[in-house]
Amino acid sequence: MNRFFVRKENILEDEKKLFINNRDDIKHISKVLRLNKGDILEICNGEKREYLAEIREINKDEIECKILNSMVSKSEPEISITLFQSIPKGSKMELIIQKCVEIGVKDIIPVISKRCVAKIKDVKSEDKKLERWNKISLEAAKQSKRGIIPKVGRVIKYSDIEKIASNYDLIIIPYELENSVGIKKVLKKSGKFKNIAVIIGSEGGFEEEEILEAVNWGAKPVTLGPRILRTETAGLVALSVILYELGDLGGN
Template sequence: MHRFYVENDQIHGKEIVITGQDVNHIRNVLRMKIDDEIIICNGQGKDFYCIINQISSNEVIADIMSEQDTDAELQTKIYLFQGLPKKDKMELIIQKAVELGVYEIIPVVTKRSIVKLDEKKKELKKLERWQSISTSAAKQSGRGIIPRVSEVMTYKEAIDFASKLEYNVIPYEKAEDIDKTRDIVKSAKGKQSLGIFIGPEGGFEESEIDMAFNRDIKPVTLGRRILRTETAGLAILSIIMFELER
């Protein structure tokens, strides 16, 4: 069954009004007709099973037959604190992290970050692009929410934000005990929120690692191989997703 996303203000009682590009997709690409069934998601974890009632050039109106919580979401909200990488690596990280179930992505400026994004206009343009990638990835993977890409934070701001979460981990190349890492990952199950810290190219400086340890962010190892920044986050996300999946 085809799936579409709307904002809550497009839901009116037992009707949902679809506008924008999805109208053309429904009419001219899928060639759907009145009484065809579709799923509409509000982007906040709720799926509506609907029947198309009206189709016009600028909107599609569907009647809600039933609704339920989307079953695609993890019970734990995962926050990815990603050290800003070079070039377009952030776009790949966002796309794949959303597919893997991340709840929110926080770009972080660290001491070894080459990209700084100091200019507000430049940062805003990047954020709009990144949020668009998150939205597309959420739709493609059937997510129940559209993960948010937050404004860029300093490392200290990210640490302070993470202190409000229930559980936090940081892959660290000097962490050696793989069995301890397995225990840490298993302990994430049942937590309401989880933060993952990933450094940029070159990783974190020791002072940043010390700051993380002092705030009870737990070090984990990803094995004996050195992973690129765009690989490390996806690796730990995959491991944690497998453990948290119902």
């Protein structure tokens, strides 16, 4: 069943109805999927609540639906993971966003680290990229039936992570020169937590001083195994291992 996100103010639970007024969604429902009155949609408010809704009326500006049922989304991990991703070259960031949203990331923050080749020219260029990246996140959230739409935040400098490091119970930073401590060991030693940050380097990885800087914030350098992973693979692997170890992927 197709999933769509709507704003909370478009959901009138007391009246058992909701409205879809996003032009792209209206076009997709009516022109691409060719759905009609009486067809059923899966709707989410982006805050872990979802609805089964029956189409009542379709016009060019709005689709009105009757709410048949509502429930709390079961697709969200209990743990909140933020990915700090050093910006890679080309379109790799798009793949990273798409797959990490599918896996279960909460937020993605693009980072400029020392070995980043990709550059953001100006605010206008950044705004254009963020619009594209957040659209990819939205589409991935629909496809994977997420209960939220993970946000891709504004680009920050690597050193700026220190300012928000205290927001996280655990910070993990995969590093190719770490060969003894893995994510599993760190999770067992660190106890219970609600918010985890994962910091991933660009194509050239991290410089040693960046790792030392992160350790000063409280970050834990870890190995992802004996093979060197690409930047577009490392975050996905790290998230997968964390969620598996915490019982979210692959069952308890």
